[in-house]
Amino acid sequence: MSDSWLIYFVTLSVLLQIEWHTMKKHNFSAGPSILPQEVFQKASESVLDLNQSGLSILEISHRSDAFTEILDQAKALVLQHLQLENKGYHVLFLQGGASMEFCRIPQNLLSVGGTAGYINTGTWATNALHEAKLWGNVIELASSADRNFSYIPKNIYIPSSLDYVHLTSNNTIYGTQYRNFPKVDVPLVCDMSSDIFSRVLDFSVFDMIYAGAQKNLGPAGTTLLVIKESILGKTQRTLPSIMDYQKHIAKESMFNTPAVFSIYVSYLTLQWITNQGGISKLEKINRKKAEILYNEIDRNPLFEGTADRADRSLMNVTFVLKDSQHQQRFEELCVSADISGIKGHRTVGGYRASIYNAMPIESVQVLVNVMQELEQQV
Numbered sequence: 001m002s003d004s005w006l007i008y009f010v011t012l013s014v015l016l017q018i019e020w021h022t023m024k025k026h027n028f029s030a031g032p033s034i035l036p037q038e039v040f041q042k043a044s045e046s047v048l049d050l051n052q053s054g055l056s057i058l059e060i061s062h063r064s065d066a067f068t069e070i071l072d073q074a075k076a077l078v079l080q081h082l083q084l085e086n087k088g089y090h091v092l093f094l095q096g097g098a099s100m101e102f103c104r105i106p107q108n109l110l111s112v113g114g115t116a117g118y119i120n121t122g123t124w125a126t127n128a129l130h131e132a133k134l135w136g137n138v139i140e141l142a143s144s145a146d147r148n149f150s151y152i153p154k155n156i157y158i159p160s161s162l163d164y165v166h167l168t169s170n171n172t173i174y175g176t177q178y179r180n181f182p183k184v185d186v187p188l189v190c191d192m193s194s195d196i197f198s199r200v201l202d203f204s205v206f207d208m209i210y211a212g213a214q215k216n217l218g219p220a221g222t223t224l225l226v227i228k229e230s231i232l233g234k235t236q237r238t239l240p241s242i243m244d245y246q247k248h249i250a251k252e253s254m255f256n257t258p259a260v261f262s263i264y265v266s267y268l269t270l271q272w273i274t275n276q277g278g279i280s281k282l283e284k285i286n287r288k289k290a291e292i293l294y295n296e297i298d299r300n301p302l303f304e305g306t307a308d309r310a311d312r313s314l315m316n317v318t319f320v321l322k323d324s325q326h327q328q329r330f331e332e333l334c335v336s337a338d339i340s341g342i343k344g345h346r347t348v349g350g351y352r353a354s355i356y357n358a359m360p361i362e363s364v365q366v367l368v369n370v371m372q373e374l375e376q377q378v
């Protein structure tokens, strides 16, 4: 009797697990986007009870020991993963999204009467440039708008009189990514919202890196900033406190209540990166995933990629159907394979598969299978 009950329960729990797995979709959304399943699990447990403290992560003070420890460890992991320890960088977790930094960057770095240089490689880069223009002189150093941002401009001349240069390492909407960064002898600021922690770079060439968490790091609500303190305090501007990076550094991201939950989940992701073997290991897997998908796009006669091959992104893979008559069938096949979030940005059309760090290689294979199935059916 008790044996058969045991078998019953084991069978039931196995079935429930299988059921749960089939319910979890292959999420190719560009942002907010997929996070590691372990991170979802741990975050959900902490909403009920943070490390057996009897308190939810959602109800503790941002000045409690429990949270300041999380914040300190998150900052340390950021510098560790980027190999920027003891190099004069500060880590901040602020609010307002990457778009807020489009505005804070010129306020903090563009001197009165000075000039900033922007490289325009897509919608976000354009937005950053427009915000900067409100605060002073801005020149567009290069742009790929002439071919709908399908490539990264090369051999850009950069005057050394600029206050700083701004660029966007990965263009989330257009699916392009820098392989090599221009050499500059002025402060270099980089929006890494959609490829932070996805590949090894010499991050010390950047004086400021920032990234909205919701692409490759955590939930929406916080923005990671890594700033070299030596570039600040040179503009002769008086800023409102909340706009002033020096104030945020002095207050260690606690000028006002930080986005506790977003920072906590980002911290869990940073730990997950460590457990995966760091960003060099993730980069290998990311390259493999991108290779599988781009190979199919290039092989399959029904599809074509929209970004120049040399500048293709490892994170956001953009492609179209050559013949739009197959659109409905392709999208039906995607739905029945539990593929979610594959539609391209409204300004580009077509499809975009975002294959961030947390995207398993198996899910990329499911998409490739669907593309092959379509080829067989038409």
Ligand SMILES: *Cc1c(COP(=O)(O)O)cnc(C)c1O
Binding pocket: 031, 096, 097, 098, 099, 100, 124, 168, 170, 171, 172, 191, 192, 193, 194, 212, 213, 215
């Ligand atoms: C999504 C994105 C942004 C905008 O981020 P918000 O947090 O919504 O302001 C900026 N830059 C890049 C590269 C992005 O992918």
